[in-house]
Amino acid sequence: MEQHPRQMDGLFQALADPTRRAVLRRLGQGPASISELAKPFDMALPSFMKHIHLLEESGWIQTRKEGRVRTCAIEKKPFAVVQAWLSEQRDLWEGRTDRLEQFVTRTHGKGEPR
């Protein structure tokens, strides 16, 4: 069972949008202000801010306001959470493949002379 299913829901939900993925890609190169982040998008600022809030609420980014400028920075922990989920899936398949191999080897060993 998952430990924090709602957190996982939020992390994946945040990734289900090209603007939010592009913001994360940009922030992977270093922190940036909201206006700098918004520049490449043909989008009204309130709409863009919704994406920023969703990224912050889900845990993908942190924002900090200094004077009039709000700066955003990426959080690395969510990437580790998603990576762990993918790795868990892979372990399941590999366990399954191992079991299949054992079965094939056993069957082969019994049924056919060398």
Next chain:
Amino acid sequence: MEQHPRQMDGLFQALADPTRRAVLRRLGQGPASISELAKPFDMALPSFMKHIHLLEESGWIQTRKEGRVRTCAIEKKPFAVVQAWLSEQRDLWEGRTDRLEQFVTRTHGKGEPR
């Protein structure tokens, strides 16, 4: 830029739900029928089928009907797509870390005597 942003949206959207993630985890261990998959969930079949359809439409699973039984099997390609996205993010940070290290080394070399 991403090659297939809508496909990516669908892949992540499908993961933003605990039932769908649990179905993928189960299918990671091998194919299963709809009724077998639905058993652990306290959910009406039509609601469960919506999750199955979303997983199939987004590309995470394939289903096949034989007689009255529909069997589901996991698709591995989406995992590779998500893995590639994560790795791309990691490469961005690492490039950034490398550049920062070069900068620190250079600054250190110029500014301070050993």
